[in-house]
Amino acid sequence: MVQPSRSAPPCPFPKVFPSQLERNDEFYMWLAYNQALDAWREDEVPIGAIIELGGEVIASAHNQRDSTRDPTAHAEILALGQAAQAIGDWRLNQATLYVTKEPCPMCAGASLMARVKRVVFAVSDPKMGCLGGATDLNTLPQVNHHLEISRGLLEQPCLELIQAYFKLKRSED
Amino acid sequence: MVQPSRSAPPCPFPKVFPSQLERNDEFYMWLAYNQALDAWREDEVPIGAIIELGGEVIASAHNQRDSTRDPTAHAEILALGQAAQAIGDWRLNQATLYVTKEPCPMCAGASLMARVKRVVFAVSDPKMGCLGGATDLNTLPQVNHHLEISRGLLEQPCLELIQAYFKLKRSED
Numbered sequence: 001m002v003q004p005s006r007s008a009p010p011c012p013f014p015k016v017f018p019s020q021l022e023r024n025d026e027f028y029m030w031l032a033y034n035q036a037l038d039a040w041r042e043d044e045v046p047i048g049a050i051i052e053l054g055g056e057v058i059a060s061a062h063n064q065r066d067s068t069r070d071p072t073a074h075a076e077i078l079a080l081g082q083a084a085q086a087i088g089d090w091r092l093n094q095a096t097l098y099v100t101k102e103p104c105p106m107c108a109g110a111s112l113m114a115r116v117k118r119v120v121f122a123v124s125d126p127k128m129g130c131l132g133g134a135t136d137l138n139t140l141p142q143v144n145h146h147l148e149i150s151r152g153l154l155e156q157p158c159l160e161l162i163q164a165y166f167k168l169k170r171s172e173d
Numbered sequence: 174m175v176q177p178s179r180s181a182p183p184c185p186f187p188k189v190f191p192s193q194l195e196r197n198d199e200f201y202m203w204l205a206y207n208q209a210l211d212a213w214r215e216d217e218v219p220i221g222a223i224i225e226l227g228g229e230v231i232a233s234a235h236n237q238r239d240s241t242r243d244p245t246a247h248a249e250i251l252a253l254g255q256a257a258q259a260i261g262d263w264r265l266n267q268a269t270l271y272v273t274k275e276p277c278p279m280c281a282g283a284s285l286m287a288r289v290k291r292v293v294f295a296v297s298d299p300k301m302g303c304l305g306g307a308t309d310l311n312t313l314p315q316v317n318h319h320l321e322i323s324r325g326l327l328e329q330p331c332l333e334l335i336q337a338y339f340k341l342k343r344s345e346d
Contacts, residue, residue: 069286070254072245081243090244096253105310106286109278109303114244130282133315134315135308137278142300142307 008043009168013161025120026143028052028098029154032122034077035062035104036161037098042067046161048076049099051083051092051116058095059083075099076107080114092116093145100158102151108137111147122158180183181216182341184335198293199272201225202327205295208235208248209273209334210222215240218304219334222248222272224256224265224289231268232256248272264290273331275302275324281310284320295331313346 006134006140015037018030039062051059061078065071075100076080084090096118097111103121108130111119125133132138138147185297188210191203198214201223208221214255222280224232234251249272257263269291270284276294281303284292298306305311 025325044229056238064264069261069263071265072254072257072283073263074286077245077250081245084243084245088242090238090242090245090246103305104286105282105313105316107282109280110245113247113277113279127317129308130278134313135310135313137303137308140278140307143278143299 008041009165009172011037011040012038012164013037013157014121023052023055025098025150025153028096029100029122030069032075032098032100033154033158036158037059039075040161040165041065047075047099047101049079049097051057051079051095051097053083053087053092053095058086070092071098074103074104074107076103077110080110080116083115090114096120100154101125101162102131102133104128105130105134105137112137112143112145113164116147118150120150120153122152122154123162124151124155141159149163150171180345181214182338182345184210184213184219185337186210186213186330196225196228198271198323198326201230202273202293202295202331203268204230204233205248205271205273206327206331206334208233209331212236212248213334213338219338220248220272220274222252222270224252224268224270226256226260226265226268231259245279246279247280249276250283252285257287263287269293273327274298274335275304275306276306277301278303278310279340280288285310285316285318288318291323293323293326295325295327296335297324297328 032048038044040046047063059079059082064073102125205221209219213219232255233278237246275298280331
């Protein structure tokens, strides 16, 4: 479904290869960052996501909204679907979602619906973020699942990427 | 991906064939109701969705979370993806989404992300609904799109369906 991009501005950021020796939060977030670079190369807003379970990466995805023309094809939605296929269960209650930007209303909701154990995000989003930015869906008392949340990991490189992409896109107009 | 169900309790509700002569809200909601019956027949919580654009049905889907083992396979998400494919654009700003139950956090968010013009739902959900039930994502001031909302159309038959399904499922246990 993904069509090759015709107009991605050249991406000046190289991929990062973190050591495999210590698989900590930073390791997985760099992989999410690399996914965001893949989004850029397809001329998509550079947001990437990784899902970890038991020390393994069970899903890697990046934003594909424009290339697939699918409003639901955000990095997190694609990763959650992949992860559920990988383990054969829609309940991801031992998994951690790493994503380079705070999830939007849809993706914050999807993390709750999938009963993800933990969400780690880099860049906060006061406009659209729904895990503390614009609102916090995780605090709804009636919802029968709550996420553990970590904010701000690798915020600077993930933010630079998004800002640089939009700056180059605007200069194209 | 959908596996045939082995344990759906027999569905006592027949499909409804509304007149094609007047394509009003009730017409489309009955089609969503019929989709909910299809969900039941696959042993899924019976929730259905239709997307209308310019008097035509451009998407019809029902909840498939359990059969696909995909936490994102709610009726609305599937319908939004279908609709975007049908028109070749992720922006659905002239479309109306009809759904038999108030959208959850993920699906309410997806409707916003897809910039749907209008959402019509039957059954309110004070626990998980995010268009006025548990919270209202549509009132977030920072989000750059707002939905027109209609609540309660065909509430009784859509609610009966969900309640009857859960009652039969519980009696199976």
